[in-house]
Amino acid sequence: MEAIVLYLAGLFVLFIVIKVAVTKGINNSIIGEVFEKQYGKRDEEKGISELLEKYGEIEDDVKK
Numbered sequence: 001m002e003a004i005v006l007y008l009a010g011l012f013v014l015f016i017v018i019k020v021a022v023t024k025g026i027n028n029s030i031i032g033e034v035f036e037k038q039y040g041k042r043d044e045e046k047g048i049s050e051l052l053e054k055y056g057e058i059e060d061d062v063k064k
Contacts, residue, residue, distance in 0.1 A: 026032045 027036075
């Protein structure tokens with residue numbers, strides 16, 4: 001049981017490390033800089049409610 005908990009904790013830490021590395025890599029790349037100049041820097045991610053509203057509107061349009 002202890003091994004499973006340690007394994008899951010290790011996977012979570014690995015996930016965080018990879019996410020941060022990829023985000024910093026994209027933001028520091030030439031393409032990331034171009035997107036930042038073109039669209040501006042975005043500080044916050046979309047929340048789940050915003051995503052559900054967006055996809056709910058799409059589904060409503062398809063049903064009509």
